[in-house]
Amino acid sequence: MIIDFVTLFPESVLAGIRHSILARAEADGAVTFRGWNPRDYATDAHRTVDDKPFGGGPGMVMKPDIVWQAVSAAMEPAEEGAQVLVFEPWGERFDQSKAQELSTAAQLVMVCGHYEGLDARIAERAGARVISMGDFVLTGGELPAMMVADAIVRLLPGVLGCAGSLEIDSHSGGLLSAPQYTRPWEFGGLTPPEVLRSGDHAAVERWKRQQSLQLTRKNRPDLFAMAHLESSDLDLLN
Numbered sequence: 001m002i003i004d005f006v007t008l009f010p011e012s013v014l015a016g017i018r019h020s021i022l023a024r025a026e027a028d029g030a031v032t033f034r035g036w037n038p039r040d041y042a043t044d045a046h047r048t049v050d051d052k053p054f055g056g057g058p059g060m061v062m063k064p065d066i067v068w069q070a071v072s073a074a075m076e077p078a079e080e081g082a083q084v085l086v087f088e089p090w091g092e093r094f095d096q097s098k099a100q101e102l103s104t105a106a107q108l109v110m111v112c113g114h115y116e117g118l119d120a121r122i123a124e125r126a127g128a129r130v131i132s133m134g135d136f137v138l139t140g141g142e143l144p145a146m147m148v149a150d151a152i153v154r155l156l157p158g159v160l161g162c163a164g165s166l167e168i169d170s171h172s173g174g175l176l177s178a179p180q181y182t183r184p185w186e187f188g189g190l191t192p193p194e195v196l197r198s199g200d201h202a203a204v205e206r207w208k209r210q211q212s213l214q215l216t217r218k219n220r221p222d223l224f225a226m227a228h229l230e231s232s233d234l235d236l237l238n
């Protein structure tokens with residue numbers, strides 16, 4: 001997979017993404033990260049990338065002609081099935097199922113807005129998916145793009161040393177995952193639930209399921225309402 005970041009700060013984004021598991025994924029050839037700076041395509045003396053919004057209003061909007069050149073450069077040539085993602089707070093909410101869906105693309109071009117955002121014609125012309133990270137406003141699309149890239153790359157085959165991790169992740173099966181503990185057994189006067197050292201695997205699995213169910217019901221009633229529950233789950237919840 002190729003992941004292109006179209007951003008005014010490609011050095012920061014590439015430095016931020018090239019760590020640990022994601023750096024190893026790139027070294028192993030599972031993914032290639034590239035950065036494209038719209039400012040490199042600005043032709044005036046100030047290398048201007050933004051302008052006042054049509055219709056008035058505060059702030060500046062990123063110019064479509066300049067950003068488009070950076071997007072086009074990233075897609076020259078485009079991989080088959082390349083997909084452009086644009087980040088805006090008004091987009092569709094990103095979640096694990098979207099990460100799964102996007103992880104099959106051969107190329108993702110991630111366009112990061114700044115200032116008051118991107119001219120809407122960039123997304124329109126590119127047939128882009130407009131992605132929001134949630135109901136809050138950041139100063140730029142760089143952190144969203146890095147989060148989405150991280151969520152996607154860890155799903156690529158062979159990237160996680162332990163593929164089983166994906167199965168127990170929160171959101172992979174519609175429920176949040178159970179709390180986890182490691183050594184030492186006693187920490188600050190706190191100990192994990194006794195069942196975790198019982199050696200009784202069935203009891204451990206039951207405890208994990210119960211924790212998942214309770215945590216999801218408490219913290220994410222929206223997910224809990226949609227979860228597919230077994231009749232045995234009802235016993236665990238009582």
Ligand SMILES: C[S@@+](CC[C@H](N)C(=O)[O-])C[C@H]1O[C@@H](n2cnc3c(N)ncnc32)[C@H](O)[C@@H]1O
Nearest residue numbers: 087088089113116117132133137138139140141
């Ligand atoms: C200050 S924001 C622009 C906000 C825009 N005026 C609005 O109200 O929808 C600048 C850039 O940050 C990024 N951004 C901010 N919040 C975001 C969010 N919740 N999800 C995705 N991107 C976001 C986008 O790339 C956006 O173009």
